Amino acid sequence: MKAIIAINRKIASLIFFLFFSTLFISACSSGGSGGKPGQPSTKFPNIDNPGSTSSSGSSSAGSSSSSSGSVVTEEEVAIAITELALNAIESYDGPQIDPPTEGIAASNVALLNSIPASASRTSETVKPGPCGGQIKTVTTVTMPDRLGVIFPYTTNSESTYSNYCSGNHLINGKFWLDGEYTSESSYTMTWSYDYTFTSKTTNDAHRYKYSQYCVTQNNNTTCEDGTWYRSTYGSSYRLHNSSVTKSSSNTYEISGSVVISDSRTNTYTLTAKNLSLCDNGRLGTGTIELTLNGSLYMRIEFTSCGEFTYYADGNSWVYSY
Amino acid sequence: MKLKLLLLLILFAKSYLVYANPEASIEIATRSLQYHEQLDDKIFVNEKGKAHQATIQYRKFLSPSWHLNVQSQITYGTLDYEGQTLLGTPLITETDYRLGNIALQIQYAHSTQFFTVFPYLKISPHYWSRKVLPTEHTAAVRISRRWWEMDAGIILHKPLINHWSIQFETHWGISAGEKVMFDYTSSGFAKKSADSNQGNFWGAGICVAKQFQSPWRLTTGYRLHHAHWGKSDTVIFDHPTMLSLFEPRNRLKNAEIFIGLSTRIQ
Numbered sequence: 339m340k341a342i343i344a345i346n347r348k349i350a351s352l353i354f355f356l357f358f359s360t361l362f363i364s365a366c367s368s369g370g371s372g373g374k375p376g377q378p379s380t381k382f383p384n385i386d387n388p389g390s391t392s393s394s395g396s397s398s399a400g401s402s403s404s405s406s407g408s409v410v411t412e413e414e415v416a417i418a419i420t421e422l423a424l425n426a427i428e429s430y431d432g433p434q435i436d437p438p439t440e441g442i443a444a445s446n447v448a449l450l451n452s453i454p455a456s457a458s459r460t461s462e463t464v465k466p467g468p469c470g471g472q473i474k475t476v477t478t479v480t481m482p483d484r485l486g487v488i489f490p491y492t493t494n495s496e497s498t499y500s501n502y503c504s505g506n507h508l509i510n511g512k513f514w515l516d517g518e519y520t521s522e523s524s525y526t527m528t529w530s531y532d533y534t535f536t537s538k539t540t541n542d543a544h545r546y547k548y549s550q551y552c553v554t555q556n557n558n559t560t561c562e563d564g565t566w567y568r569s570t571y572g573s574s575y576r577l578h579n580s581s582v583t584k585s586s587s588n589t590y591e592i593s594g595s596v597v598i599s600d601s602r603t604n605t606y607t608l609t610a611k612n613l614s615l616c617d618n619g620r621l622g623t624g625t626i627e628l629t630l631n632g633s634l635y636m637r638i639e640f641t642s643c644g645e646f647t648y649y650a651d652g653n654s655w656v657y658s659y
Numbered sequence: 660m661k662l663k664l665l666l667l668l669i670l671f672a673k674s675y676l677v678y679a680n681p682e683a684s685i686e687i688a689t690r691s692l693q694y695h696e697q698l699d700d701k702i703f704v705n706e707k708g709k710a711h712q713a714t715i716q717y718r719k720f721l722s723p724s725w726h727l728n729v730q731s732q733i734t735y736g737t738l739d740y741e742g743q744t745l746l747g748t749p750l751i752t753e754t755d756y757r758l759g760n761i762a763l764q765i766q767y768a769h770s771t772q773f774f775t776v777f778p779y780l781k782i783s784p785h786y787w788s789r790k791v792l793p794t795e796h797t798a799a800v801r802i803s804r805r806w807w808e809m810d811a812g813i814i815l816h817k818p819l820i821n822h823w824s825i826q827f828e829t830h831w832g833i834s835a836g837e838k839v840m841f842d843y844t845s846s847g848f849a850k851k852s853a854d855s856n857q858g859n860f861w862g863a864g865i866c867v868a869k870q871f872q873s874p875w876r877l878t879t880g881y882r883l884h885h886a887h888w889g890k891s892d893t894v895i896f897d898h899p900t901m902l903s904l905f906e907p908r909n910r911l912k913n914a915e916i917f918i919g920l921s922t923r924i925q
Contacts, residue, residue, distance in 0.1 A: 446900035451746040453846050454791040456754075456802050457839075457904040458698055459745040460893060465901065475901065479746050486796045 410573055410598070413657060416638050416648035418567045419596065419626055422577040423610050424619070425547045425565035427590050430582040432544030435507075437531055447479055447519075448488050471501035471508065493517045499533065508536045511545075523557045530566055549576060564594065573598060577608060589614045589624065596628060606630050616643035620659065682718040684921030686878070687711070692738060692756065693912040694789075703743055703907075706754050706789075710736025712915065726777075728764040733757075740791055745902075750797060755790040766814070777814035781832070782807065798845045802906065806837035808860070822870040827863075828882075834858040839891045839906045847899045855906055856889025874923040884913040 450459070463475045474497065481491035497513040511533035519525040530549035536542070550563035564578030580594030592610035606628045613624035621640040628636040636650045645658040690712050696704035712734040719727045740754045766779035788803040810832020818824045837855035844850060866880030891906035 447746070449846060449900060450902070451744045451748055452797045453745045453843060454740070454750055454752065454797055454800050455743050455745050455747075456696070456704060456789060456791045456800050457841055458696070458703070458907045460903045460905065463895065463901050463903045464893075465895065465897065481746060481748070483748060485744070485748050485750060485794075 410569075410571070412636065412648060412650045413655065414569050414571060414573065415575075415628070415636060415650075416646070416655075416657060418569055418573075418575040419608065419628060419636070419638060420621065420646065421567040422565055422575060422596065422608070423590075423592055423613060423626055424621065425545075425567065426577060426580050426582050426592050426594070427613065427615065428545050429548070429565060430584065430590070432535065432546065433537075435533075435535055435546060437513075437533060437546065437548070447481070447491060447493060450479070451481065451485075451488065467501075467503040469503035471499070471503045473502055474498045474500070488519075489522070490518070490520045492519070503538075506538050508538060510534045510536070524555050526554070527552045551576075562597070580608075592626075604630055606635060613640065618643055620644070621646070680923045680925065681720065682716075682921055682923050684714075684716045684718070684876075684878075684919055686714040686716070686917050686919030688714070688882075688915040688917035690734060690736070690913055690915040692736070694738070694909065695911075696742075696907045696909045698907045705741045706738040706756075707741075708736060708738030708754075708756075710734050710738070710756055710758075712917075714917075714919070716921075724768050726766045726768065728762070728766065730762040730764065730783075731760070732762070733759045742791075744797060750794070752794050752797065753792045755788075755792060757788040757790075758786070760785040760808075774815050774817040777816060779812050779814070779830075780810075781812065781830070782809050784808075785834070793845070798843075800845070801840075801842040803840045803842065804837055804855070804906075805840075806834045806855070806858075808832050808834045810860070812862075824868045824870070826866045826868070828866070829861070829863045831861045832859065834860065834886065834888065837888065837891075841894055841904055843896075843904075848896045848902070849898070851894040851896065853892040853894045853905065855891035858886060858888035860884065860886035874925065876921045878917075878919040878921065880917060882913075882915050882917065884911075884915075886911045886913075 461476055461478065463473075463477070465473045465475070467473070475495055476497075477493065477495035479491060479493045481488060493515070494517075495515045497515075499509045499511050499513070502509040511531065513529070513531040513533075515527070515529045517525060517527045528549065528551045530547075532545070532547045534543055534545045547565050547567070548563065549566040550561055552559050552561040562576070562578045564576050564580055566577075567575045569575070576597045577592075577594045578597065580592060583591045585591070590610070590613040592608065592613065594608045596606040596608050598604075607630070608626065608628055610626040611624055613626070614622050616622040620643050622643045624640050626638040627634060636648060638646055638648045640646045645656055647654055647656050688711075690710040692706070692708055692710055694704075694706040695702050712732065714730060714732040716728055716730045719729075721727055734757070736756050738754045738756050740750070740752045743750050760783045762781050762783035764779050764781040766777045769776045769778075785806050785808060786803070787805075788801060790799060790801040791797075793799040810830045812828060812830025812832075814826055814828045816824060816826040835857045837857070838852050839855050840850060840852045841848075842850050862882060862884040864880055864882035866878055868876055868878045870876045887910050888906075888908065890908050893903050893905040896902040896904070
């Protein structure tokens with residue numbers, strides 16, 4: 339279905355392109371001012387296959403195509419990459435934390451399914467913090483409807499931290515745990531959090547966004563982890579295997595790999611240089627480049643605290659915020 | 660004249676002494692029980708079965724009109740359990756059922772031309788234990804409750820011929836102060852208890868009695884009892900896994916056939 343939508347959009351895009359190119363041929367070929375600040379991109383690359391980029395004159399089509407998952411706008415990618423870089427810097431600058439994790443551990447599903455419901459389990463669990471606040475966890479387990487048969491099952495839980503007091507910090511934010519179990523030794527597990535740690539003494543706040551995706555096959559586990567970003571259209575992006583360094587002039591360099599979680603076929607290499615933070619928490623200088631198999635896919639340049647310019651496929655746009 | 664007055668006093672005293680003799684009774688019953696647990700108007704635990712019951716009672720006649728009853732009752736049995744696990748997988752097993760209570764009842768006798776009316780008030784502490792028995796795939800759990808019942812009732816007693824009598828009884832009351840104990844120790848959890856919302860109950864019964872020439876009286880009859888309880892508070896466990904439990908809204912229906920023997924203590 340997604341493929342059909344993508345093909346139809348490509349045909350529609352081609353028609354639009356032929357029509358509008360006769361009127362605005364100079365604008366489309368200049369590669370310097372394709373978009374207005376703050377407006378969606380007019381390009382719709384297939385992120386899994388950058389070479390198959392097509393053009394369109396409809397910005398609304400760009401928005402809807404983003405929600406289909408595998409086709410996203412360059413603007414969405416540029417925003418995501420910027421946010422991933424900011425997350426990485428924030429985590430780098432923040433204090434080392436031992437993030438709390440809540441949710442039903444895999445081994446406990448069998449335990450819970452061995453207990454008769456002579457009382458009822460709430461889908462919500464509220465756990466008070468040792469020095470105030472609370473964690474509210476909502477967990478859903480879907481499993482076969484026969485006793486003694488555990489697999490396959492899925493477990494999804496979301497924990498909300500509300501001024502949860504832990505040591506010297508107050509924690510606000512969310513933790514998610516999603517697991518799919520096909521057997522006791524083969525399963526996938528994704529956990530993510532988006533926490534803001536606030537120091538009770540200095541009132542400094544640091545935000546941590548982190549996720550880990552692990553695949554276990556026959557008890558052999560491999561994991562990818564890193565910071566994450568979810569677009570307003572629902573697409574997920576992860577920066578993993580990242581490394582952040584900070585220079586004496588307070589600029590940052592980042593290297594890592596970017597994965598779009600809804601299509602894991604391509605992993606882009608991210609390289610960021612000379613990034614500096616503005617007072618408004620945005621990036622004010624530096625560049626971020628995204629490459630696939632050595633070929634540049636996107637370049638983002640930060641020249642002020644209120645906007646950035648991104649280049650892809652020979653075109654460029656300005657995004658303001 | 661003095662002799663007449665003395666005779667009257669002796670007769671009155673004798674009649675009072677007859678009332679003043681306490682009465683002891685024992686009763687056995689077979690109970691048919693049906694227990695439901697309900698959440699969001701959906702019944703997810705259903706227990707049915709028979710239980711045995713034994714009751715002993717001591718009645719003190721404070722005056723010809725005021726009677727004080729002290730009663731102790733124990734019920735036990737095994738019920739069929741049809742429910743589910745905490746994750747919703749259907750489960751069929753059995754439940755061991757134990758119920759005990761002690762009751763203090765004060766009643767007033769008011770005679771009319773056709774029958775005697777006994778309005779009464781009763782207060783009784785209760786204990787109830789349900790142990791869901793383990794299966795190949797599930798562990799045992801025990802839920803026990805303690806609570807107080809206070810009820811008001813009325814008995815209509817009608818003498819028949821040949822020392823037979825019949826009586827009808829109905830009562831209504833509330834249960835309060837309930838504590839629910841969750842015993843999931845067989846699954847590695849600690850015991851924890853929670854307060855429960857109050858409940859209410861009502862009952863009705865019919866009883867036929869035969870008074871023999873001796874101090875013995877034989878009784879038999881049928882009783883119905885329906886009780887409802889509200890949802891309990893939630894208890895939270897954090898080991899071996901995070902788990903929060905509560906006793907959902909529940910209902911117990913009880914019908915019993917009983918036979919009893921009572922005697923005046925000389």
